[in-house]
Amino acid sequence: KKDIEKLGVTPLPDNHKSDKYFYQIIVFTGQRKHAGTKSKIHFVLSGDSDTTHVRTFADPHRQIFQRGGIDSFIMAVPKSLGLLNCIRIWHDNSGQGSSSSWFLKYLIVRDLQTMEKFHFISQRWFAVEKEDGNIERVLPIASEIEKQEFSYIVSKKSYHSVSDGHLWFSIFSRPPSTKFTRVQRCTCCFVLLFISMFLNIMYYDLSNEAKTNSASLSFDSFYINPQQIIIGVIVEVFALIPSLLLVQLFRRLRSRRQQISPLRQALYAIKSHLEIKKENKQKLGRTFPWWYIFIAYGLSILLVGVSIIFIIARGIEFGDEKTQKWLTSILSGFFSSIFLTQPLKIISLAIFFAFFCRKPNDDKEANEYLNDDQFDLNDDEEYLHSMKVNSLFLYRSPIRANRLNKGEITFARDQRLKEIYMWSILREIFIYSCFLSLLCIVTYSNHHPNASLQVNHLRNYFLDSDYMQISTINQYWYWLENSFVENIRAQQWYNGDAPRNLSGYINDKSNRFIGWATMRQLRIKSQLCQVKNEIISTCQYDYSSSNEDKHSYQPGWFNETIETYSLSISQSFQYQSSKDLDTYTYVGDYGNYEGGGYVYEFRGRLSDLQSNVSQLHQLAWIDNQTRAVIIELSLYNPNAQLFTSVIFLTEFLSTGGIYLSSRFEPMNFDAFTSMYQLISIIVYMIMILYFMWIEIRLLLKLKWNYFHRFWSYIEIGIIVCSWTSVGIYVWRYKECQRIGELFEETNGYVYINLQLASYINDILTFLFAFCCFFGTIK
Structure with a gap:
């Protein structure tokens, strides 16, 4: 239901009932953090023949200009504006906090009489605290060269590729315009998971019991080695092939009933006796009849059923060792599908299309809002009568657009920067408290409780x-x-008994x-x-x-x-x-x-x-x-x-x-004493990567002045000691593996010197101590 609402085309509230020339305006809000806005957006559209009054974007039924959102509007004007030149657009900064800012990607304006489209590229912030601090900009019409620039095409395709092309993420971020439903996406994910389980169990069913790899990470009786991870990744690549075929089958299904585009619905509501003068059907490639959905679901059930039967039949014969390997490969394949194969597929396709298929009119984000049918929008009495009875166009006095002067913008910028600084301090305190707690957990988990x-x-x-x-x-x-x-x-x-x-x-x-x-x-x-x-x-x-x-x-x-x-x-x-x-x-x-x-x-x-x-x-x-x-x-x-x-x-x-x-x-010669310790270390290193990203950005911004700050050296100390600890941890792990193998081979009846392992353990302890020292100071 929410997806359907997002697809709607909204007539502007300040349309006049006597206006009879129509434009469709599609606004693309960026995906950056705090890109959406709750401020009121105003604009003036200029053409060769005429210029509009100050117009306002508004929708009483839904929230517009959300982060990553696409909003479509119908604007009515007395007559044609001619060839469009530019659009002046601004907001009144009335939103609270971060909701006052807005990042506009681009706009598409279409003349509904001639079906001519005009692109206005922004890729800028409308925010008092961002970039140059402007909340009003004039966007000229984009040329064909600008529309085919690499950065612009990648910007258009990147978010759509992630939200629609990533099989797992698209369950939650599915674009409203696509017909590939969330249920169908879940079905494809389910099939992909069971096929990977099936292929993994086939491999381990054919392989012999092998000796535990010396490079394995052990958690009590459970262990992980690189071979299991590699097998999981390779199997996931093979499992991707049937899942892609199933995805294409669902994507290319035609609707059982003819769908009316949101634009046509809005125009029908405005003008009930609308006539279509010319229909240009968009080429969508090969599609399948609606009843192919039964074939798609039947194929899904068949693949899952065969996988389950084979897993049950062969899995009950597995011992503990093979079962552990199988589970490890499944988990590694699952995470590689989310973070490796699917992102690689998206990135490669986005770069390929950006380099070799630069079609300015190929915009999947806007296709659902753009219908190539040409409508007969000539004036007639019946249309005017129908508007009096039930019209979306109500006569309203011109809306007063609140434009901030320079003083008000400066004051708003100062207030907003203070607010941002306050929240950044609170956020930094919270992050460092979590980091310090996590650091203590990692440090103390390095020592055996006994x-x-x-x-x-x-x-x-x-x-x-x-x-x-x-x-x-x-x-x-x-x-x-x-x-x-x-x-x-x-x-x-x-009691005198012999020590047997x-x-x-x-x-x-x-x-x-x-x-x-x-x-x-x-x-x-x-x-x-x-x-x-x-x-x-x-x-x-x-x-x-x-x-x-x-x-x-x-x-x-x-x-x-x-x-x-x-x-x-x-x-x-x-x-x-x-x-x-x-x-x-x-x-x-x-x-x-x-x-x-x-x-x-x-x-x-x-x-x-x-x-x-x-x-x-x-x-x-x-x-x-x-x-x-x-x-x-x-x-x-x-x-x-x-x-x-x-x-x-x-x-x-x-x-x-x-x-x-x-x-x-x-x-303790185990690499990790528990899964809890492993998770803590992984989260800790993710936070270190986050701190590195912050410091690199700060270094690029301040350049040599970065080294004049005392806190820079504290951050560098934390990062260097943490990454050095990782290296020493690996060194200790390899030394412990060597000692463990020698101990296992000789049953402990050969002299093994633990001096090097002891020194390595001391170095690791010192590094953890320095991390705690720098972290506590910070």
Whole structure:
């Protein structure tokens, strides 16, 4: 019903009952934000022969000049205006707020006696706060060259293509003039969806169960990989072919009953004995009889029915993995249809027609309002009598057009700009409040809810009183032999039962090793004292990469020995580089320690470990040249599904003191812990893109002055940190995938260093912190 109202042709309320020459005026309002208006629009139309008085556009039955609207009017004048030259058009700025402004695309004026059409191109704002601030403009008649300009044609076709050509969006934005109904569009969408489901299930029915792609994103037991998305997009392209055929079948249906154009209806209401002198039927291409609608709906039911039968028949045989892949492909195909295939189809067709089919008279938006029939509008007595009885033309005194003077326009502009500024402040506060809340959600969702509990447990478990009281080398060995070694092997239960199925677990029986623990020592060279000393000739300075000892020794730090030791003891006196160990520089409180060193691996039974540690103590593995001992553990808690990197750093200072520090870094190797986190990140990045768009517009407007604003750097900080976080997130994801694959292949019985993953996680945390910092300031 609302669509039919929009199609109506409205006689102007200020038509005089004695006027007998008619023009049709079609007004095209733009699709930009706040393009519609509630202000009163006035105009003066000028031709070679005459000029109209001030006329007013109005319709008592419906709202006119809405955003993206097309409004058609019939204007009566005493005689022909001749060849039209220009139209002066303005509004009185009487609308409230944004409803006072108006964006006019163009007008078409047609002489209903000669059927000659005149185009007036505007593409300008009639607003005190926009562009040049004018609310009155003179539009000259457009030449043939102007009507065929690329920008003008694209402007005409773009909105119509989206509102009518996009299968999904057109359900809501269908142009009133088209005969392709919303029910028919829903039917085509329904068919497209089921055909894509059918083609997807055909593919997965023929394919074998494949191993989960290493690049997949997992959400608990559900995962998505690029292959599923690509399959969904390709299938959607194939499904588009039958849906396009069905769309064309619906579009080309002829009406069952002959339709009377809105213009003819309006003229019949004015002049009941109207005669058509000449009828030029517009070529609409090949059409189908009205009863083809049964074929179209029958074909739709057939396609949907076959798809449902096949989906039920084959889908019940699918396992969980294939079902997940199938659902993922359906969703990716659905969204690609909305945001990829349909927009690409619209853009390509619009550009093609703009370049190669520049027909000035080919205006689909106006065709429903323009009828090529030539009417007999000569005056007769019967017409005048019928008007007295029932006429749409009533005698009215000339309407007074309210024209604002310069002072009033300036005042209105100031008031409107203040209003816009006020709303922009409120909108910005609201957007940034939402952004900051979303940023906090993204930041905290990056951490596992059990991470803090895991850290507290491991701290209480390892950092006992023996560890906290270490101040000498002997106390350090005592802690290793009597506390640490016992803690890293699962022992008997409290009731004396053996720890069955707990191989590789530490003594808390909840966390298991990924491989084994390592103890790495960094030493310095013994060198001559820099200052001559009468007491000693050699000195041991603080650690640096230049004086690090990288030589290999025999047990006891000798160059040669005749005694035989186990392999693990001998290797602990052999220097290994960071490349051999796959380790990186570690930052301590008193130095930055390289990734190489002398490494002892805690491998074997508890009794073997105790014996080896005792032997290392006897061989003075830690002496006055030792500057740091780093114990590294990589743990996995299957109950919390958390990996934890544990590092105990003991720094042996040149002053003789010992400084202890520890680090517990829990990590979750799932890319996203929940769908809620994924949605939050997607919305967050959409907001970042929105901020980028605002800043780019501001940069183009202010140029170098943009960098003189303090808030510009805050915005740049938010944008740069956010996009850097995306890169680091991908890096962490790939590193976690590598570790996860290695852990799965070896069942956790090979040493995996989590140091790099821990560093990447720290960088990501720092970036999130900077985002929160800049966001809070803003």
